[in-house]
Amino acid sequence: MKISTNMLKNVLGYLPDNLYELTNGYITEVEDYQKMVVASGLVTGYVLTCEDHENSDHLHVTTVDLGNGLVEQIVCGAKNVSAGQYVIVATPGAVLPGGFEIKRSKIRGVESNGMICSLAELGIEEKNVDPRYREGIYNFPEAVELGVDPLHLLGLDQHTIELSLTPNRADLLSVLGYAYDISAVLDKKLTYREPEVFEVDTLNPLVVKNDSEGCHRYFARTIDVKVGPSPEWLRSSLIASGIRPINNVVDITNYVMLELGTPLHAFDKAKFETNKIHIRQAKDGEEVVSLDEVKRTLTDKDIVITNGIYPVAIAGVMGLLNTTVDEDTTSIILEAASFDSKMIQETSKRLDLRSDSSLRFERGIDETRVRVAINRAAQMMVELAGGVVYSEIAASNEAYPKPVKIEITAADVNKTLGINLDESQLRSILKRLNIISVSEHVYMVPSYRNDLRIKADLIEEVARIYGLNEIPMILPKTNSLGKYSNRQSKVLEIKRIMRHLGFNEVINYSLTKKETISLFTDPSQDQVELLHPMSEDKKVLRHSLINGLLDNVGYHLSRQMSDLKFFEIGSTYYSHGEPLHLACIIEGNYEASTWKKDGIKADFYVLKGILDSLLGHFDLKVDYDKASLEGLHPGVTAKISLNNEKIGYIGKIHPSLGIEAYVFEINLEVVLKHIQKQGLFETISRYPSITRDLAFIVDKQIPTQKIHALIYQTARKFLTDLTLFDVYEDEKIGLDKKSLAFSMTFNSKEKTLETADIDKLMKSILNRLQYEFKAEIRS
Numbered sequence: 001m002k003i004s005t006n007m008l009k010n011v012l013g014y015l016p017d018n019l020y021e022l023t024n025g026y027i028t029e030v031e032d033y034q035k036m037v038v039a040s041g042l043v044t045g046y047v048l049t050c051e052d053h054e055n056s057d058h059l060h061v062t063t064v065d066l067g068n069g070l071v072e073q074i075v076c077g078a079k080n081v082s083a084g085q086y087v088i089v090a091t092p093g094a095v096l097p098g099g100f101e102i103k104r105s106k107i108r109g110v111e112s113n114g115m116i117c118s119l120a121e122l123g124i125e126e127k128n129v130d131p132r133y134r135e136g137i138y139n140f141p142e143a144v145e146l147g148v149d150p151l152h153l154l155g156l157d158q159h160t161i162e163l164s165l166t167p168n169r170a171d172l173l174s175v176l177g178y179a180y181d182i183s184a185v186l187d188k189k190l191t192y193r194e195p196e197v198f199e200v201d202t203l204n205p206l207v208v209k210n211d212s213e214g215c216h217r218y219f220a221r222t223i224d225v226k227v228g229p230s231p232e233w234l235r236s237s238l239i240a241s242g243i244r245p246i247n248n249v250v251d252i253t254n255y256v257m258l259e260l261g262t263p264l265h266a267f268d269k270a271k272f273e274t275n276k277i278h279i280r281q282a283k284d285g286e287e288v289v290s291l292d293e294v295k296r297t298l299t300d301k302d303i304v305i306t307n308g309i310y311p312v313a314i315a316g317v318m319g320l321l322n323t324t325v326d327e328d329t330t331s332i333i334l335e336a337a338s339f340d341s342k343m344i345q346e347t348s349k350r351l352d353l354r355s356d357s358s359l360r361f362e363r364g365i366d367e368t369r370v371r372v373a374i375n376r377a378a379q380m381m382v383e384l385a386g387g388v389v390y391s392e393i394a395a396s397n398e399a400y401p402k403p404v405k406i407e408i409t410a411a412d413v414n415k416t417l418g419i420n421l422d423e424s425q426l427r428s429i430l431k432r433l434n435i436i437s438v439s440e441h442v443y444m445v446p447s448y449r450n451d452l453r454i455k456a457d458l459i460e461e462v463a464r465i466y467g468l469n470e471i472p473m474i475l476p477k478t479n480s481l482g483k484y485s486n487r488q489s490k491v492l493e494i495k496r497i498m499r500h501l502g503f504n505e506v507i508n509y510s511l512t513k514k515e516t517i518s519l520f521t522d523p524s525q526d527q528v529e530l531l532h533p534m535s536e537d538k539k540v541l542r543h544s545l546i547n548g549l550l551d552n553v554g555y556h557l558s559r560q561m562s563d564l565k566f567f568e569i570g571s572t573y574y575s576h577g578e579p580l581h582l583a584c585i586i587e588g589n590y591e592a593s594t595w596k597k598d599g600i601k602a603d604f605y606v607l608k609g610i611l612d613s614l615l616g617h618f619d620l621k622v623d624y625d626k627a628s629l630e631g632l633h634p635g636v637t638a639k640i641s642l643n644n645e646k647i648g649y650i651g652k653i654h655p656s657l658g659i660e661a662y663v664f665e666i667n668l669e670v671v672l673k674h675i676q677k678q679g680l681f682e683t684i685s686r687y688p689s690i691t692r693d694l695a696f697i698v699d700k701q702i703p704t705q706k707i708h709a710l711i712y713q714t715a716r717k718f719l720t721d722l723t724l725f726d727v728y729e730d731e732k733i734g735l736d737k738k739s740l741a742f743s744m745t746f747n748s749k750e751k752t753l754e755t756a757d758i759d760k761l762m763k764s765i766l767n768r769l770q771y772e773f774k775a776e777i778r779s
Helices: 005-012 019-027 150-154 175-186 232-240 248-260 341-351 356-363 369-384 410-417 423-432 455-466 486-500 546-557 604-616 668-674 704-715 755-773
Strands: 002-004 030-035 040-052 060-065 071-076 086-096 105-107 110-112 159-163 199-203 207-210 215-224 264-268 276-281 287-289 295-297 303-306 311-314 331-339 388-391 394-397 405-407 436-439 442-444 564-571 580-587 589-591 623-626 632-642 645-653 661-667 690-699 719-728 737-746
Touching: 002 005, 002 175, 002 232, 005 159, 005 175, 005 232, 005 248, 019 030, 019 159, 019 175, 019 455, 040 071, 040 150, 071 086, 071 110, 150 232, 175 248, 207 215, 207 394, 215 276, 215 369, 232 248, 248 264, 248 356, 248 369, 264 311, 264 369, 303 341, 331 341, 331 369, 341 356, 369 388, 405 455, 410 423, 410 455, 423 436, 423 455, 486 564, 486 580, 486 604, 486 668, 546 564, 546 580, 546 661, 580 604, 580 668, 604 632, 604 645, 604 661, 623 704, 632 661, 632 668, 645 668, 661 668, 690 755, 704 719, 704 737, 704 755, 737 755
Parallel strands: 199 388, 207 276
Antiparallel strands: 002 159, 030 159, 040 060, 040 086, 060 071, 105 110, 215 331, 215 388, 215 394, 264 331, 276 303, 287 295, 303 311, 405 442, 436 442, 564 580, 580 661, 623 632, 632 645, 645 661, 690 737, 719 737
16 A cells, blocks of 8 residues: 555644654554655746757757746757746756756757756656656646745655555555554544535436445435646645546545545446436346456446446446546546445456455445545545535435444453553553543444454554553463473474484475365365365365375476475364374385495385384384275275274375375374373293294285284284295296295293194184185195
């Protein structure tokens, strides 16, 4: 938001010398603060004579009276210079924008002592210069005092202050709102005077009909006007505020919008054709041409202003070309209204049409200023556009919102801020902000501060006006020391282990594409979707962390970086909760070798070993069962279970995704529940162990995991270790068969196991293998 310091001075009645420091320290961050025109040595002059240069076909030799009896000869090349003009003169020694210094010189043999200036030479952009002066020098339309500062006469002796606004501070989108805050900081009373409008006896013929719930109030006046250029002080204020001047009628509506924060619009009454103003929802597919000459297609979610026949404006966003005010306009319909902020935001975003009006409606305007704004504009129309204002205002007006009341005490403020205010001091600070006490400990918020709704908001306002630098920096008084919770400690330990295993931690966006949300997890309709996503690839909250990890790998591979190992710990999102997950991805080599040709290449078993190592640190053991997911290779995917509860998946990325990598993802909520605070300890057996090997043939389709589980289940009392050490496949044993060889270690903590004990266990194992899996024992 750019603010003209001249406009601010008009509202305040003064201009603080330390405006920059006050704003930065108490109100909001200042993005920029600079003079509108950076120039020195400028004075007003009167052209006494103007003759053609004898050695040029386009130069003129002038004599210019600079006041105080000083007359200088100046050579000027502007086509529009002539005797009798009051002009801007840069005297010898003057410095113009860009560091251009004016010196006494000779131009084609003729002495020239200064320069008659155009506005462009003062740093004013061509688009902001009155068309009458774009091709030459500027000359004052009326006589002015000679030898004085022309920047003051033109309103160019001011600064532009650009505020960095947060979305909640809609009040700072107006000079008046900013002035209220400056007054509060300086503890000076500011009263904005209601405009007085002179009306003629002719009755306003307009009739307003409102059929849209998105229009809260609508005011319209009929005014006869004379369209022409705005005075320079008005043009300069608009330029300083970042708005291009157009003509006096349009400039007045923009000026009032900047001053009060209430958007206005003027329609050419002759082009309007009727005396009916009908506010309604647009029709689906209705086409209009906005003021920027772009054809736009509307939907029934948009609000339009019509003349009872066809649209003349997209409400709250922009007027249409069919009723634009131009130099032939003699009468206008002046509109001031209030619209639903969400509806305007949706229209503006969908049409990709942002305007100063839509910005203010989206943030929320002060409902009580709408009528004030139309009267202020009517007052200025009379003063600057020869306005004839018809009596009465045509209106559609619903009840005003009830004022917000908040209960707060000095104790609440002191507890939060660590200061020592009493009730009278609190009341005084809030009164400076126009927050008035209506009963004991209850305060009423002014209508222009729609960001103040709860007690915490008022505490923040007190801190701001009290002075953030005045709040003491002290540690909170407490007898306890902060520490990580058990859950936090375990998560940090998991991160540490993953880093020690060679993985880099990443933190990705929680938003992903709706189409790929279920690639790496079980499909679920429980999706949390954003109402207004920034883009299609950030539309829903993730169900899996692997989507982000896959993007990380793709990003690095496209930059010739390989052998990637990433992990992430983060939340996944459902309407019923946000479970914490751990996901890991590995691509290329897990471990490269500089002196051997072969390193450790990433594959399913490497990643499985990493997961087993991680969980083994916490004395946890998981089971793996064949499974399938859309985003993983159908033959290299397994479900991970902990104590018969599914906690995630492990597998290879599906070839269709174009990246050869291996991933796993587990639900840490389940894992954390099973981690013991203290590890389990067992005494070491004093008795010797016995090892036996067993080889047998089974069908290929039988998962080795099931055989493994059966052997453990059968001999769990004495079996301390079970290792698969050989897998053999050959047509000699059958194309649909495989041979497995296990090594089994038995031990007892109570006695030395004898051969008979082991034979009995082996027989039980063999019987179950033959019964469950039709196993054939190899001799």
